[in-house]
Structure formats: structure tokens, C-alpha cells
Amino acid sequence: MSSSISPLATPFPALPAIAGVVPHVARAQYKTWDRCDLTFVTLAEGTSVAGVVTQSKCPSPEVEWCRKALTLGTARALVVNAGNSNAFTGHRGRAAVEAIAARTAQHLGCQPSDVFVASTGVIGVPLPIDKAEAGLDAAFTATPCDWRAAAETIGTTDTYPKGAMTTAIVDGRTVTLVGIIKGSGMIAPDMATMLGFIFTDAAVTPGFLQAALNAANRNTFSCITVDGDTSTSDTVLAFATGAAGNAPLDSADSDGADAFAAALADLCAQLALLVVRDGEGATKLIEIAVTGAESDASAHRIAMSIANSPLVKTAIAGEDANWGRVVMAVGKAGEPAERDKLSIRFGETQVAREGLAVEGYDEAPVAAHLKGQEIEVGVDLGLGDGAATVWTCDLTHGYISINADYRS
């Protein structure tokens, strides 16, 4: 964890234990630091798993491992390494993941394919197998820890630990969902990645868990950006132990499936915003809502063009209602747009309408809105019904300091 906490940080909430899920942490000493850096979570037999991973064409071997293991749908353990992403390490990186899965399977008496592995940190240095194995051995015999300790241990350049929870009523029973997540940019100095892990006691088949996670991901993790730099290692995994004893949810038609899917989406949204709130150098959380596009996909691309524009992000850092830069970012997105139908608002105040500045709009509420920590930018294209909302943070001297003012 960094010593300077994001001004947008929120306190770590009280999170309940999830039956069938036991987290542990240990010191593998992947770097020379005085902290835990290996997280080991055991999962009850019969746990379902679903996941979404980076679309990078240069993924880490952990991502490739998870992608393959996810096809089987069951999980007995999760291992997370912090301080070394093991990405771009060739055959030695693959060997490290295989060794971790094998050692864990040996401890638990399960198949290696039941072990999910994620790593975050420096790129290009093979994860040291001896440290990983020693860390795993220590974690296996360690006293279980709470969610806060696990959230701290998966962090790298995060400035605060991130977790969230929610519940749903399924089949007459209350099921609980807990998630922890880390991420602060693609990275920072030599770290990388957003890793998110969700645990629930609900009984859910792997197929429906995956469908619900895909749907939630589309409107949450896929809608956040700190710097537009997609990591080699991004991974979100959801584990369902079934300990709540509900009749298993196996499709969207199951009783309670809607409630579960909504709860999962809510949890993913909470976790995604926690990452943006810890965006490198962030001082403002920015919501960009695009409406009136030709399709939802088009709206999403336009919203991301705005959210990734360094000129929009620096203007908001400077508390400047520079809607000309928003016009620019709409124009460069390459999506259908008609300048003379475009409307823009900051907060509740319309500043441009149908291709023109709103003459004599009241600047006071706009200035007041921009002074706050949570900024809303609304863009209506006036073309159709397509809509999308994405979240980002401002671009400040803090981002430059974190990423340029050092030598690796």
C-alpha cells in the first residue's frame, strides 16, 4: 500500500465471512518489503467458478491458466501473488503457474485445474517458484484472516484496501456476496493490473454464474478507465460455494436468478468504482453518461473516448467547464455524431444544446459542481436510443509523479 491515501478513498466496510470460503495470507517476499504478499483462499468442494479476463493479446500465463481452468467450472482454491505479475516471462512464467497449482492441489488433495492463480506487479521477471512454494506452505498452515487482510495483501500501488458486499433473497434464503479488488491504473511504478475476487454462499451452476458475471461486467468493470492502458493481467473471478443451501440457480429462469444477478451487478459496480476512486493521482471521480446514440455500443465507445481524453481529464482536474474538449472527444470517437444535434451538461446544467453554447447559461452551479469530488458529464447525441455510462478520474500532477518521477 502506498502511504499517501487517495482523497477519494472510502473506509473498508464490515464484511461477513462466507461459508465455505477461508482466506489466508503469507509472506512470500516477492519483493524486499515488510508485508504479506501471497493470498491463499480455500473453497469448499463443489464450488462453482466464473471469470472474465483481460482481452490483451499479450496476457500473463496466469490469465491463460484461468481461461483454461474456467472451462471446467469448479474451484477449490485461489492463489494471488502481489509484487510480481509474472507477465511476459515465457516458459519460465508458465512453469511458475503450474508449480503453484500443483503445490496447492497437493495440499488440498484436488486437481491442479481446481486452483485459480492471479499475479500482479512487475512485468518481465519470472515469478520465483521457491518463494511461491514456501509462501503457499506458510499460508496453508496460517490462521485464517479477515477480508481486510486479504484485500490489503492483493494490493500493490493501491492507496487503500477495497472490498464490498451485498445480499439477495434466493429460494427464500438470504445469500451473501462479498468482493475484494485491487487496482489503481494499469499500474504504477512497476506494478500492474486490476484483480477482483467475488465470493458467495449461493448455490449457482458455473454456467449461470458465468452468464451473470458477463452481464455485470459489461456495465461495470468494462465501463471504468483510469488511463486507457489495459493490463496484461486483469482478472475477475466469482466463486459460489453453495453453502447457503438454496436450490441451485442454473439459468435466468430459476427462482431468484434475477435477484442474484442484480446483487452481483451491484457488487461489481461497487468494486469497479472503488478502483476508479484509487486511480493514480485521482482527485475527482467522473461519471460520463452518453444518451441519444445510434446504439448502446456506439454510446459506450463515445463515452470511453471522452473518459480517456487527456484534455477532458485535465480540464476537470482544473475545475474548468471546458465543454469544447468534450465536443472534440465526441468528434474523434469515429462513431455517428452530428455536431448540430449535440447537447452537453455538467452536473444538472445544460451548457451546450443542438450544436451551440447555451447563451447566458448560469455558470455558478457549474463552477460549484466542478469544485466537488464527484463530477457528472452528460452528452446527448440526439440521434437514437443508445445509452452508456462510464466512470473515470481526472488526470493530475499526481499521475505524472507516480509514473514518471522515478527510475525502475
Place this chain on the structure above:
Amino acid sequence: MSSSISPLATPFPALPAIAGVVPHVARAQYKTWDRCDLTFVTLAEGTSVAGVVTQSKCPSPEVEWCRKALTLGTARALVVNAGNSNAFTGHRGRAAVEAIAARTAQHLGCQPSDVFVASTGVIGVPLPIDKAEAGLDAAFTATPCDWRAAAETIGTTDTYPKGAMTTAIVDGRTVTLVGIIKGSGMIAPDMATMLGFIFTDAAVTPGFLQAALNAANRNTFSCITVDGDTSTSDTVLAFATGAAGNAPLDSADSDGADAFAAALADLCAQLALLVVRDGEGATKLIEIAVTGAESDASAHRIAMSIANSPLVKTAIAGEDANWGRVVMAVGKAGEPAERDKLSIRFGETQVAREGLAVEGYDEAPVAAHLKGQEIEVGVDLGLGDGAATVWTCDLTHGYISINADYRS
């Protein structure tokens, strides 16, 4: 012009007059500043014109005007306004462009469609027609100026004036090409745009001039990026007066066409790099050469993904050989790439090869290279023959200061 000159600036060169081209400057006072801000260039009868303009879906009315006038292929005048881009100003912006063209046509006794107009500066404020007309009247009677004065007058947040020249032998005669350009980001405080203007005494038909400009643009202006933020107003226009008296170049098969096209491409490359050297906050000029891609287009997209990555740009600002960030940017480009075939070099030193760090590579020449002002990053994908080279600058505190540390 800004008072703090880019550390990458180069001196304004001695540029010859071009027969048939007469530049003038005047004070239209688009802003309250003590400088010329209107440039008026008269062109001999029979001047051919070609141009490339922004692909933004929200272009300025100037861009729309030029796009239409270019279909006719002839030009008698160029008017450039600095301090107000006239973009996103609805019907009032269109009226301003029409008024400028009409007033100029009246002065010169030509068609309004022979008048090319470009504007750069704040977005969203209609260009004041009275000031434009008074400025034009003043420019029309003013003493002609030199290229340096014109280059200074088209500038906004540029930190130094930018011009270049070259020559070619066509049909036994020496033809001369001169260009001036402005640009420093999409912008700065509330300014925008790259505007480039090329003048030659060669006789060239509009069709071949356009073909040669398109070809040059593909490898020069389309290969530079400061911040990835495409302006609403980007425009490059090339004017050929024919005063050199060569047999007109009307196709790639004309005698001397190759020499002319090569000279034009050389001039465009010089001008494009002058813009990158004045990138907002830039301290290093970065060349990114991608080879071994599946196609040239794929190589270009990968090179631009690297050039626009804030993490790559901040790493180079920090003189950090962080090739992991280059891997990340290749991976996120969405183009064909195979991690285990990827090789990366900084300067002449190979740091990663076939998906792995080069073990024990000599860090001294890499560190020395990164301390310089001109940085080369080479990426070979090992897949095919596709290649592309693009240029960008680093991302520094200077960029944030220029774009965030103020209120418009």
C-alpha cells in the same frame, strides 16, 4: 506564442519567397492581445490546391468550407484566424466563414470558393464577423510579410514558430516548396488544432497535388500524436502557383513527378516533427518503429497504441526503460500479436526478445539513450512484413500544468 520555449525547439530556417504567393498579417484582435492574429495569403491566378482535413465527426465550419472548396481545385487566397477556432458555433460560425470568403473575393475579384479559410483557438465562440472583416481590410493594404511573421501569426499556444523548405528538380527546373505549421497538442488552455500550409512554385494539377499530398500525409501528419486528442479543425493545405514554369505535373507518370512527390513528403515530415517537438510539456521526441506486423495498417495501429499510452509516455519522461509498458500497449491494441514472438529495443539495444527479457543485456547504453532528447523504441512482432513508424513526445508535469492548472 507562449513565453516558455520547448526544449526541443529548432530555429526558424531561412525560407525563400515563392513566386505567386504573397503573405500578409494583421491585427483582428480576436482576443485582447498585442500581436497579429490574422494571416492573409494571396495566390496567383491559376494556383492549384489540395488538402487534407480532420476526420472529426464534429468539424469546424472552416473544415467543411475547405472540404467543399477543394473539390474545385483552384485557389486565390488563404485566410487564417488565430485565437478563435469558430468550431461548434452553429449557423453563426458558418456565416462567419461565408463573410470572410465573400469579403476576400470582393478584394481580389475572385470567386468565394477560391478562398480557403482556417481558424484555431477557443471552441464554441462564433468568430466575430466585424473583427474578421476589419482585419482582412487591414491585411489587404498591409506590406507583405516574411514567412516567419506568417508562422508566428498562425500560432496560438505554440512555443516557437515553425517552417521548413525543400526543393526538387522538375522538368529541368528547380521548384521550391515552403511550409509553415502550428500546433502543440489538440491544444492548450482554450486553443486547438494543427494547421499546416504548403506553398510551391511548381506547376501541378489539383488532382496530382492531392494524390501527392495524400501519400505524404499518410506517413507524416497521420503518424504524429501529442495526446491522442484529434482536433475539430486540423487542416493541411498545399498550394501550387505554377510560377516555376515547368510542364505541369498531372500524374505520377509525369517527368519529375517522383521528385516532386518525394520533396513534398520530405517537407511534410519536417513540418510534422516540428509539431511534435512543440508538444505540450514535451521534453523528449519519441520515434516508435513497429516491424513484423501482419500488415502496415496493423503496424500503424500498434505503433499509435504505444505512442498514446500515458504509461509509456510517462516512463520515457522518467528516463525509465520500462519495456513492460510497451508490451502492455502492444497487447491492448487489439491487433494480431503473439507474446512469445515479440521483441523490443530502446535505441540500438535489444531489451526483450521472443517474449522474454534479454538476460543480462547491457543497461548502460539504454540509460544513456533515454537521457537524450531523441528516443527510439523498436518493436518487432515476428509475424509478417507490416511496418510503420510514428512520432510522439513524452508526458510530463508540463502537460498537466498547461492543461489543468488554470480556469478558462
